[in-house]
Amino acid sequence: MSWLMRESSRATREVSSNGIVRRMVNLPRSIVGGFSRVMSHGIGRIGIAGRRDQNPIPNFPLQPLQDPLNAPEEWTFLSVYEQQYGSTHPLFYACQFMEALKIAEDEHKFMFMYLHSPQHPFTPSFCWGTLGSELVVQFLDANFVCWGALSDRGEGSQMAVTLQPASFPCCAVIAPAAGNSIAVLQQMEGPISPAELVEILQRTVEEQGLAFGNSRAKEEETTREKAMEEERKRARAKEEEKIRADRQLREEQDAAYLSALKIDKEKEKLNSLLPERRFQKPAGSSSKANYEKPRQNPDSDTVSKW
DSSP, X not given: OOHHHHHHHHHHHTBOTTSOBOEEEEOOHHHHHHHHHHHXXXXXXXXXXXXXXXXXXXXXXXXXXXXXXXXXXXXXHHHHHHHHHOSOSOOBEESOHHHHHHHHXXXXXXXXXXXXXXXXXXXXXXIIIIITOHHHHHHXXXXXEEEEEETTSHHHHHHXXXXXXXXXXXXXXXXXXXXXXXXXXXXXXXXXXHHHHHHHHHHHHHHHHHHHHHHHXXXXXXXXXXXXXXXXXXXHHHHHHHHXXXXXXXXXXXXXXXXXXXXXXXXXXXXXXXXXXXXXXXXXXXHHHHHHHHHHHHHHHHHHXX
16 A cells, blocks of 8 residues: 555544544643743754755754764754755754744644654655655745654654654644644655655645634634733723722712811801800809999998988
């Protein structure tokens, strides 16, 4: 059975209800956790593999190492690959899997993943004839974010266990999914010509890109709506808080005004009573005078009689 027939039967078997040919795969915890650890140090660690027309990125030596297996894991695949097959290949991101997936998501592209098995008999023809083809290089560079790994080391080994390919070379078209999962939109195994690979990738982009893009657009729209609703809630809460603060301020001002008004009225009342008390005769003074005056009358009568 030819590779194309195997790919076609796989696609038929994995077609979903919404027409998207894909399967959901849960990522190993070490891959998901590794992304969090690396992101804490910044995404500036990411490098891109060079080729004859690509300028090297500073601080990342691109020349093959004497012992490529001793290179950092992110560069091991590129070192091994370029030592044997040269630098004519798609632009592979020298980073961890989840970092490349995040880059693909940010650029609204799918990820092209290649699991490299150096000892497999189909590997040399695939690397020289397919990945080294200018047709494949240009198509992948324009439409995908490429990531490669050794199938028996590090994250490459974990992805091989996750995808369980029946043969090598193994390539897959990957898209992000909810949680710690990925969507395997297409999985290709065994030898394949440049024209076949480009045809399958082109069909994947055309058939699934629109559906997956619509799904992503809906998710983004939902996210925007949620963000707008949260913003509206915050605005309402802020307005309600302002209304409460204004009401409390008015109540405090009214209470202070009423208190001051009460004090002023009491002062006015007190001031109005003081003049009356100042000019009013003491009680009993006139009766005393009246009492003393009759006592003087008999004496005057006596004097007059004499």
